[in-house]
Amino acid sequence: MNAAVDLFAPVQLGPYTLPNRMVMAPMTRLRANNDIPTPTMAEYYAQRASAGLIISECTMVSPLSRGYLNCPGIYTSRQVEGWKRVTEAVHGKGGKIFLQLWHCGRVAHPALLDEALPIAPSAIAAQGQLHTPIGKVPLETPRALKITEIPTIIQQFRRGAENALAAGFDGVELHGAFGYLVDQFLQDGSNQRTDEYGSSLANRARFLLEVMAALCSVWGGDRVGVKLSPSNTYYGMFDSDPKATFGYAISALNALNLAYIHLMEPNEADLAQREVINPVLPLFRPLYDGTMITNGGYTEESGHEVLASGQAQLVSFGKLFLANPDLPQRFAHTAPLNEPNPKTFYGEGDRHPEIGYLDYPFLEQAS
Numbered sequence: 401m402n403a404a405v406d407l408f409a410p411v412q413l414g415p416y417t418l419p420n421r422m423v424m425a426p427m428t429r430l431r432a433n434n435d436i437p438t439p440t441m442a443e444y445y446a447q448r449a450s451a452g453l454i455i456s457e458c459t460m461v462s463p464l465s466r467g468y469l470n471c472p473g474i475y476t477s478r479q480v481e482g483w484k485r486v487t488e489a490v491h492g493k494g495g496k497i498f499l500q501l502w503h504c505g506r507v508a509h510p511a512l513l514d515e516a517l518p519i520a521p522s523a524i525a526a527q528g529q530l531h532t533p534i535g536k537v538p539l540e541t542p543r544a545l546k547i548t549e550i551p552t553i554i555q556q557f558r559r560g561a562e563n564a565l566a567a568g569f570d571g572v573e574l575h576g577a578f579g580y581l582v583d584q585f586l587q588d589g590s591n592q593r594t595d596e597y598g599s600s601l602a603n604r605a606r607f608l609l610e611v612m613a614a615l616c617s618v619w620g621g622d623r624v625g626v627k628l629s630p631s632n633t634y635y636g637m638f639d640s641d642p643k644a645t646f647g648y649a650i651s652a653l654n655a656l657n658l659a660y661i662h663l664m665e666p667n668e669a670d671l672a673q674r675e676v677i678n679p680v681l682p683l684f685r686p687l688y689d690g691t692m693i694t695n696g697g698y699t700e701e702s703g704h705e706v707l708a709s710g711q712a713q714l715v716s717f718g719k720l721f722l723a724n725p726d727l728p729q730r731f732a733h734t735a736p737l738n739e740p741n742p743k744t745f746y747g748e749g750d751r752h753p754e755i756g757y758l759d760y761p762f763l764e765q766a767s
């Protein structure tokens with residue numbers, strides 16, 4: 401136990417001394433304009449700059465990585481210019497922000513990809529439906545990547561990391577969670593390959609580790625993190641032995657001297673779906689020597705507790721930061737919290753992006 405450490409204690413994260421341990425978790429809000437971050441997005445992130453660290457919404461590394469409409473990218477110069485406005489606004493308020501790099505893999509549809517088939521480690525469809533320009537449609541069976549195509553995808557992640565540097569971010573986080581491409585390679589329910597990217601634990605972790613090495617080659621390990629969700633069941637994700645799969649991957653990440661691993665606990669939907677590892681943190685913590693950000697359903701009280709236990713060094717909050725731009729101040733004053741409104745989580749195209757986005761009140765406006 402380390403009772404002196406709580407959410408308000410400063411912490412060293414790579415080269416940065418963060419003023420507190422409250423991280424804003426990455427949250428897709430689908431308010432970009434033609435994949436380009438907007439001034440409204442800059443204002444949204446700047447409102448939340450009192451977080452110890454902000455992690456941006458997931459951001460496309462290539463046109464084929466698009467799983468949603470109005471999601472931002474980081475592969476064109478106009479996207480980089482859009483993100484510059486965001487990083488400048490956050491830095492102007494004294495905050496720090498990492499970009500979350502993302503490829504949706506099989507969680508996509510030809511209607512989002514100029515009629516191309518989604519790509520994945522294996523031709524196994526994800527479960528569920530997606531919003532597309534032609535309405536809500538079931539997920540399509542993807543095409544299995546040829547082994548000769550994989551270096552190109554890794555190169556796209558590297559380019560995303562280089563562009564994030566150019567856009568003024570403080571670091572990058574790889575989205576290795578939630579059933580998207582990196583997770584699809586890791587878990588054997590979605591990866592049935594028989595080449596060096598499939599079957600054995602080492603082979604299934606290879607894509608994750610090669611992408612991470614590419615990001616570290618641009619940023620240095622101490623400004624790179626990765627988010628993993630061993631118990632997440634979205635889109636039909638499944639592994640026959642998640643303890644072994646994620647244990648292998650987490651142990652292997654030690655060698656990269658990263659800024660952090662961002663580890664997600666199961667949510668209610670996961671727990672209702674089937675038996676999953678719960679809780680996640682105590683099982684995997686002993687395998688990792690570095691900084692751990694824990695996520696999933698934390699409150700102020702449970703956040704303080706997990707830090708005092710020494711199992712994690714930072715706690716990320718998703719929905720609470722979405723609804724409370726001044727969350728650290730509210731925690732400090734034991735003030736009431738705004739309720740998140742799920743109806744406005746995701747943008748409505750260009751019509752009213754600011755509703756449910758910029759209009760959650762600050763403490764002084766709340767009475």
Ligand SMILES: Cc1cc2nc3c(=O)[nH]c(=O)nc-3n(C[C@H](O)[C@H](O)[C@H](O)COP(=O)(O)O)c2cc1C
Pocket residue numbers: 425426427428429456457458500575577578627664695696697698716717718719720745746
């Ligand atoms: C609206 C919304 C969008 C999200 N988008 C992302 C995302 O882009 N990338 C990601 O890794 N997680 C995403 N998440 C998951 C959050 O980062 C976090 O893991 C989850 O909300 C659990 O934390 P919480 O209980 O504190 O909200 C999203 C969650 C919400 C509510």
